[in-house]
Amino acid sequence: MSLWNLVRPDSLAGRTMLVLVGGLTLLDAGSMLIHDRALHRAELLAFETRLADRILAASAVSAGQPEAERDTVVREWSLPGLELRWRATPPSAPVAAPHRFPELFEQLGESGPVVRAMVGAAASGAVAAPGGGWIHFAAQPPPYAGFPVKPGHWLPVSAMALGILLVAFPILGWMTQPLRRLAEAADRLGRDPRPAKLPTTGPVEVRHAAQAFNAMQARIARLIEDRTEALAALSHDFRTPLARLRLRAGFLPPGQERAEIEAEVAEMEAMVAGALAYFREGRDAEPSVDTDLAAILQTLASEASDGGHDVAYLGPARCVIPLRRVAAKRAIRNLVTNALQHGAPPVRITLRREGRQAVIDVTDRGPGIPANRREQALAPFVRLDPSRGGSGVGLGLTTALRFATAEGGDLELREAELGGLGVRIALPAG
Template structure:
């Protein structure tokens, strides 16, 4: 492996090597200073210069300080290695943390600023690759949106002409069936474009009065003759306003479509806000409750296309909840029906 000083490996190797060399140099200097014999005296004399030479263990060593012995050099070695290990760990984890933060920002907003391409060579390469990936994802999303927008626009013209030509059909039953099919196609186009718009929409977090939002949605529905009630209270929460509104709108529409009424309950907890949208309609079997979150999935029976849905409302609601950092689940309403539970964390 070629050693480059601007690489992560080169910097980490250099830090550890420097720490080891400094620690050993201090150890050598320590023992050299305190273990050297003093200059020799007259022959046959001891250190005090009188008396016969002494035998036994050598006593002509320079006295060590009270904290002598190997304690000081070993302690210095230990400290040097700890500092080197700490700095090496910082070198290793800093690029990973930067990539993790950038990936989290990218998951929330495709237009987030790119990573700065600095630091060790491996970190620069990873940042450059990440920025290229972000640019390609953004271009693919924009291209897909343009393509679907063009397809939607081009399809609307022949569909509108078909609806006009239906008036020339004398068979009233056939005319109604064909009109229903055309309305379904137009509805699917609109729902698909709405779903794609929800996916690419990014908002900043804002403090919002969730209780006021729920009451506003209830009043709007009541003005249109629908039965939507609200109960419970909650404190303001930091959310993406359009995402939360989209989620609640789809859940309320789902309840009204299949049950004809909806009840929104708010339950404020210390670290969590629970929003429930309750209906007493036909409900959903337990083994199908996760499947309804798949795009264009429709249940047989009462919850199908004839009820007016195209299978995207629950998908949009769950993805909006996940953008808020929460969870959306479905439960059986006591007494029959379906309860959608939104769990939103409080910071």
């Protein structure tokens, strides 16, 4: 299994990896955000401490100066972002905001009365000077730049996510292998006459699912086997009364009545023989081997052509694919026979490769089958008398469909380029 099929977003393994990597990314981003906010808080506390030291130092220096020069002396202690003034009175509109800049006002409060005057985001207020008056201050704290998104921050996360993917890839592949086997077995169900049992390995839920699937598979196989045996026995039992009927018809004088009875008996015998072959094919376990499909089609075309029919093969001289040789020959022969009996010449058998498929087309120039009746034509023992003639058993298309499905392919009825019926079989080419 390829890496993409394992980690694709709609797969169980892919979604598990998405949860792991996404959760790790969110956790790391959250921790980085918390660390960044804590770092900013530490910077803010350091800023408040430096601010308090600067204000207290300016207050102490102003105490020994004449009152007229105190404002000039205090101004010299100003810094970019910090404005200091000396005033004889405190701020006129004090505002109590103890939750803003607590470290600053706590340190200033240790030296004397403090008046808070918060203006926006600035730390502003006044502290009583020891020599009289008030030291007014207004400082802008360092702004919070927000969560920094830098490539270097994501390098550890990317490395960790890659490590998780490398470790989780084989583990998830091993864990989901029973589910893939279950899906493959479900796909084979109905195509393989003797499906193999699923191994009951993996987690307990998967083991229970495999056990239930094996039990269901066994019940279906047993039901099909019972029905097939009953129908095959019934078809076989028809041979005895048909033989007696043919024998009695032989005692009739030659004429139209005798000919009609013998024709009816022959048709019923053909139906019984076809039914027996159909049921027997469902029970046969022919192995699939590498087979030259082109050689089979060439042989069938030559046989029909030697019989005086306008049948030709168009395609490559060689096309080797794995399939059941006898079943393939029987199915394609039925299609050619149908085209000769119910269609009109010319009959063409074409073969071509399309990607990983081998595509077979059997076409004729007959009346074809209406689009609204094509699905019905694929059912067993169905004969579309108005459009395809009244002879035959009604198993030719059904046998071909069963063969295509058992090989993992498909059969489609379509309108041929010449106006008749086109039967297309697409088989996996390995």
